[in-house]
Amino acid sequence: LTEPRPADEFPSILERVNGPEDLRQLTPEELEHLCKELRTELWDTITAVGGHLAASLGVVELTVALHYVYDTPRDKLIWDVGHQGYIHKILTGRRALLSTIRQYKGLSGFLKRSESEYDTFGAGHASTSLSAAYGMAVARDLRGEDYNVVAIIGDGGMTGGLAFEALNNAGPSARNFTIVLNDNRMSISPNVGAVPKFLMKMESNPRLGKIKDEVWRLLGESPVAPKKLQSLASRVEGSLKSLTQKGKGYEEAELDPVKYHGVKAAPTAEKIEPKSPDQLAAPTMAYMDIFGEAMIQETARDSQVVAITAAMKEGTGLVTYSETYPDHFFDVGIAEGHAVTFAAGMAVAGIRPVAAIYSTFLQRAYDHIVHDCALQHLPVVFCLDRGGLVGEDGPTHHGILDLAYLSSIQGMVVAAPRSGQEMRQLIRTALLHDGSPFAIRYPRDKAPDLIDWSADPMPIPVGSWELLREGRNVAVLAVGTMVETARRAITHEELNVTLVNCRFVKPMDTALLEHLIDTHDAVLTLEEGTGIGGFGAHVALFMLERGYENVFKALYLPDQFIEHGSREKLLELCGLSETDVAQAIHDLLDKGQTSPESARIAAKKLLTGKTQSR
Numbered sequence: 001l002t003e004p005r006p007a008d009e010f011p012s013i014l015e016r017v018n019g020p021e022d023l024r025q026l027t028p029e030e031l032e033h034l035c036k037e038l039r040t041e042l043w044d045t046i047t048a049v050g051g052h053l054a055a056s057l058g059v060v061e062l063t064v065a066l067h068y069v070y071d072t073p074r075d076k077l078i079w080d081v082g083h084q085g086y087i088h089k090i091l092t093g094r095r096a097l098l099s100t101i102r103q104y105k106g107l108s109g110f111l112k113r114s115e116s117e118y119d120t121f122g123a124g125h126a127s128t129s130l131s132a133a134y135g136m137a138v139a140r141d142l143r144g145e146d147y148n149v150v151a152i153i154g155d156g157g158m159t160g161g162l163a164f165e166a167l168n169n170a171g172p173s174a175r176n177f178t179i180v181l182n183d184n185r186m187s188i189s190p191n192v193g194a195v196p197k198f199l200m201k202m203e204s205n206p207r208l209g210k211i212k213d214e215v216w217r218l219l220g221e222s223p224v225a226p227k228k229l230q231s232l233a234s235r236v237e238g239s240l241k242s243l244t245q246k247g248k249g250y251e252e253a254e255l256d257p258v259k260y261h262g263v264k265a266a267p268t269a270e271k272i273e274p275k276s277p278d279q280l281a282a283p284t285m286a287y288m289d290i291f292g293e294a295m296i297q298e299t300a301r302d303s304q305v306v307a308i309t310a311a312m313k314e315g316t317g318l319v320t321y322s323e324t325y326p327d328h329f330f331d332v333g334i335a336e337g338h339a340v341t342f343a344a345g346m347a348v349a350g351i352r353p354v355a356a357i358y359s360t361f362l363q364r365a366y367d368h369i370v371h372d373c374a375l376q377h378l379p380v381v382f383c384l385d386r387g388g389l390v391g392e393d394g395p396t397h398h399g400i401l402d403l404a405y406l407s408s409i410q411g412m413v414v415a416a417p418r419s420g421q422e423m424r425q426l427i428r429t430a431l432l433h434d435g436s437p438f439a440i441r442y443p444r445d446k447a448p449d450l451i452d453w454s455a456d457p458m459p460i461p462v463g464s465w466e467l468l469r470e471g472r473n474v475a476v477l478a479v480g481t482m483v484e485t486a487r488r489a490i491t492h493e494e495l496n497v498t499l500v501n502c503r504f505v506k507p508m509d510t511a512l513l514e515h516l517i518d519t520h521d522a523v524l525t526l527e528e529g530t531g532i533g534g535f536g537a538h539v540a541l542f543m544l545e546r547g548y549e550n551v552f553k554a555l556y557l558p559d560q561f562i563e564h565g566s567r568e569k570l571l572e573l574c575g576l577s578e579t580d581v582a583q584a585i586h587d588l589l590d591k592g593q594t595s596p597e598s599a600r601i602a603a604k605k606l607l608t609g610k611t612q613s614r
C-alpha cells in the first residue's frame, strides 16, 4: 500500500457509504481514507454530544475490516459490551443519528436488537458475546443454515468468568464460529490480572515465532504470487501485534484513554445557565466521591477495612483510595460474582470488605450474595452506586431492581441515604454491623447537602427511620433520592403532611410505621425502584397483614424497561418528579376527607384526647 493521499484530494468517501455493501466496493486505499473520515466524524460528534469515545476510536479499522470481510447482516457480528459500537452504527445506516446518541429518543449508547438488524445481540454488560455467539452458531447448525458468526471481545471482557465458561463449552464442540480478541491492554483502566499478562506473554512466545517462520517459508514456496502473499502475511502479522489502541488517532485520547473512555457533552449555553436557586447554592459532592472519601476515612480508622471493585475504579470513586491505600484496594477485573465471594472469604477471615459495585452489575452476583454472604451471616458491605435511574446509559444500566432483589434476601440489611452526610453515617454503621451483609444503594447524582468532613459520622441504629417533619393526614414514607424530592414538593406547596426518611428499606422501622399508620389517614410510599418486591410493597404487606385500612398509595418505577435519556427527564416520564409527588399528596388529602380510617382516627382522638404516641 502507498501512503494514503491527503484528505482534500478525495471527495468524501463516507458520504458514499450508506451501508456495508457500499464499503465492500471500495479499494484498499479508499478504505484507509474512510477510516480517517470515520475517526474525524466520531471525534467531532462525540466530543460535542458526549458518549463512549476511546473504545470506538480504537476499533475503526477493525470495524471497517469486519464489515468488509463478512457479509453483514447475513453474517452475524456480536460485539461484547457494545460501548465500542459507534463506528458500527455509522456504517450500518445510523450515521445521521449519531448526534442523538444516548439522548431521549435518540440512538442507544450500546447495541440493541430493536435499533438495527446489524445489532444481532443486545449488550451493555460485559463478557456475554462468546456465550451468545456459541448459541447462535449451534442454532444455525441445528436449523441447517449457513452464515458466519463472529464475536468481538476486549481483553477487559475476557477477564469475566462467563467468557471462560463459553470457551470451555464451545472449545471442543467443533462448531464453526470466530472470536476476535480486541486486545488494547485496557479495560476502562489498564487491564488487571493474569489474563492481560497471559496475552502479553503469548505475543512474545517463541513457539509463535517458529510458527511464523514456517508460514513465511511456505508462502515463499507458493507457486502463485509468493512475494504478494508474504507481503500480505507481514501486514497481517503487523496488525496482529498492534491490534488496536484505545483512543487511536487523537493524541490526548491515546495518552489518557481512561479520561476518554466516556466523555461528557460539551456545555451549551442552556446547560451552563443556572436554572434554580438550588443550583446556585455551593457545589455539593457526587455520591460516588463521597463514598471514596468516606472509605479513606474508614480505612484510617480501622486497618481491617478494604475496598473491592470489579474493573470500576473510576466509576465507583475509588481512584484516590487506590493511591492512598494500595494494599487495601482490590480490582478483580470484570468479575462481579468473584468480587462478592472473594469479599466473603475475606469476611470469614476477619477483614471488613466493602464491595463497591454498580447496582446493575451486582445483578450478576446474586447467588454469591445469597449463598456465600447471607447464608453464612457474613458482614460484607455492598456499596451500590448508580442505584435508580442512571440516565443516558439506559435500560442495561438502570439500577432499579436492587431494592427488590436485595431486600428479599433473608437477614440482609438494605439502606439508602437521603444525603451525603447520611451516606457517611451508613458506611460507618455498616462497618460496625455484624452478622449479615449490609447494602447501601445511592444514585448517580450529587448529594443535596454540604458535608462537614471534620465531624466524625455517627452510626445510625439499624432499622431506624427519621421523622423529618410532622404534619397531618398523610404520612409520606420516602426512600433515598425521593426524600429530597418529597421535601421540595412539601415545602413548595406548603403541605402540612408528615415526611419520613425511610433510610432502611430492610429492616423497616415497624414501631414508627405502626404509629404513623395509627395517626394518619393515608400512607404514601416513594421509591426510585420497581414496585413489585419494592419498599412500597413491603409497607403494603405490613398494613394488609395487620388489617389496616388507611388509604395507601405507592409511587415507584413502572414494570417495564426504561429507555435512555437524562435522569431528570426519565424521572418525570416515570411519574417520580416533584410535581408528581405533590399531586399524589393532594390526591390523598382529598381522599382522606372521606376515608373510613379518617373517621376511626378522629374517633380515637376523641376518646383519648390525643393522638397515640410512640
Ligand SMILES: Cc1ncc(C[n+]2csc(CCOP(=O)(O)OP(=O)(O)O)c2C)c(N)n1
Residues within 6 Å of the ligand: 055, 058, 080, 081, 083, 084, 124, 125, 126, 153, 154, 155, 156, 157, 158, 182, 184, 186, 187, 188, 246, 310, 311, 312, 334, 336, 361, 364
Ligand atoms: C458486567 C459489567 N461490568 C462492568 C462494566 C463496565 N465496563 C464497561 S466497558 C468496560 C471495559 C471493557 O474493556 P474491554 O472489554 O477491554 O473493551 P475496551 O473498552 O478496551 O475496548 C467496563 C469494565 C460492564 N459493562 N459490564
